[in-house]
Amino acid sequence: MFKNFNPIALFIYFVYVLFISVFSFNPIILTAGILGAVFYCLFTLEKKSVFKLFGFCAFMFLIITLTNPLFSHNGRTVLFFINDNRVTFEALVYGAVLGLAVIEVLIWFKCFSTIFDSERIIFLFGKISPKTALVLSMTLRFIPNFVSNFKSINTTQRLIGSDSRIKRYLNSFSAVITQSLENSVITSDSMKSRGYGLKGRTFYSRFRFSTRDIVFIIISTVLFALSIIGRTDFVFYPSIDAPSLSGFSIIGCFSFSALSLIPFIYELKEGIRWKYSISKI
Amino acid sequence: MARKIIKYLITIILIPALIITGAFVFPQRSFTYISLCVIILACVPFFLSFEKKSSTRRIVLLAVMTALSVAGRFIFAPLPFFKPVTAMVVIAGMYFGSEFGFLTGALSAAISNFYFGQGAWTPFQMFSWGIIGFVAGILSNPLIKSKVVLIIYAVFAGVAYSFLMDIWTVLWMDGAFNPARFIAAVGTAFPITLEYIVSNIVFLLILAPMFGKKIERLKTKYGI
Incomplete structure (x- = not known):
């Protein structure tokens, strides 16, 4: 193709x-x-x-x-x-x-x-700018994560029966923000301890040039x-x-x-x- | 040394050459061409410096902030008048510096277009949101301290985004700046601009102070 x-x-x-x-x-x-x-x-x-x-x-x-x-x-x-x-x-x-x-x-x-x-x-960005490529791929993974986190928090809040719709949405979103900010610190520490950013590391890609x-x-x-x-x-x-x-x-x-x-x-x-x-x- | 020479060659010779030849090859569309070139080149230094001097923490934080602003767009989709992207970009600039704000804005635009459709407008959208985050970073002190400044900036950000995108529409359509079309574009976009302004004010007033608290908490909890 x-x-x-x-x-x-x-x-x-x-x-x-x-x-x-x-x-x-x-x-x-x-x-x-x-x-x-x-x-x-x-x-x-x-x-x-x-x-x-x-x-x-x-x-x-x-x-x-x-x-x-x-x-x-x-x-x-x-x-x-x-x-x-x-x-x-x-x-x-x-x-x-x-x-x-x-x-x-x-x-x-x-x-x-x-x-x-x-x-x-x-893959394209990874050639020019590996860090931007990493940010892109992490972001694309985070988005569905955050949305599903939000949904579960929001559903729970609704079943508890709290607040108006708008207030509930904002509160749940705030919870997602806190959760993800704290996770970001843990993720980056974990990456660092596994040697991200050290010299000589290569990236895997499945595209070949023929x-x-x-x-x-x-x-x-x-x-x-x-x-x-x-x-x-x-x-x-x-x-x-x-x-x-x-x-x-x-x-x-x-x-x-x-x-x-x-x-x-x-x-x-x-x-x-x-x-x-x-x-x- | 060789790298430095190449860098200077690119900035001094390649960029002007690109713009001038383009203007000659496309005499009728020179404005469209030059504006697109300038916009793309304006984004390059931010990504270059990010590539050079960012720590792992900054990388992950940037991904989280960008993901939050795009995910917010999906999360608040059922509620009209709630579009948190600009607010999140402004917050990123306010609390993490102007460069960070620019990158959050530019990446949010690029990534939300994965879902809503890429187009010739993507570079312009990246630049517009990026510059909103950049200015928020410059004004970070007054923005954090005063609610009035925050509201003014929320209005300004909504208007600026709409205006910048309308300028691009006009440049793309006419190949030159046509005031009549610009006024028409601003007029038709007015309800959307209003929506932006309202949602910016609401989100910034609620989220910005909340964010400050969260960051204080992070700093004490993890000792950053």
Whole structure:
């Protein structure tokens, strides 16, 4: 699966794609990016959450497109007036492109969240900053702990029959705070006595860096460089001006499309291989 | 020595180069790009110094404070108007110093987004909560001593958080600062801002003195 690449390689890939998606203002590139992310989502996510995501995106797109003319009155082609303010065609189109840009980032971040679970994030940070990674992993463990502590304290308090709801919540939360602060001192003393922070200690990680990760990084770096070189922006104000299609810009669009389709193509390839291997058995 | 040279090279050459090239490559979105760069780079020194000089106690304490602020969000979810994250960040800054406050804020934002969804807003959220905790650390003496200052800061923190996030929304949408959109964003966010302010005041007034007592107790019990 695509998410089984080394987290470092995956992170580099996401930085490339998001870098171009967040800052580009070219409907062709944005559409290509959205398609790549949508195909990947359709392949990996549950149907229900995909529909929810797409519904939200459609809503955002409409809101942004329709409200943009209210905020910017630039543009040559006036459609009509609201309270002496011009509503222009250009502002409407700009809003649509803005909507595309926003939902593209939303969908890509959805992909990012599904791939980067806490384990991958901690692995990634562990390379750069082991202490921050430790804090992250401890925090993620503490949160469900504290919530369940709170629930048991709160239930007991309720059964005793004490106080109003709000007061009970606050008292129970205060108990959780005391408990966890005292435990933190004990935990850190225990860590210290077991030799945390001594020199020469290594960390275990289950992710390895293999040839396919290197190939993946090289391919995405080349595609990223090509799409940066060939990238063009559309101009919207005062009137819409599409950049002329030169060889460069065509290469740029193609390489970004290819870059954003990598996860989908990889999943497709693995899926086909899986089907094929079943039929042989 | 070599390490020092690399460090200076990064700060003097790499960071400005990153910003300038970005501004040239993305002429229409330069504001979005530069603001994102600056925000991310502003968080880096805090994490670097934490990496360098923190004891085991500080590490565990940071994890506990961050977990408390995120868990509080789940715990108080059934009650409207109760959102303790900002209050916990302010308390962390008040009692454990400004650097600690910044880290608690930044990590709370990053970790609560594990549950509520990461996005392009994550760095901005990290910075906004971080800076609220940082300022609380600077003002720690008056905040602990006077209730009036505490209430003023609770209001300020609620407003500042909303404003900072609205600035980011505007920068992201327009690629430049558009006052009309900013006013609209502040207007639509007004009920939420009010909710923040109310819950900040409630939580800080109740939790902050309580916290002071708990820390005194810890100090006498374990001799820190």
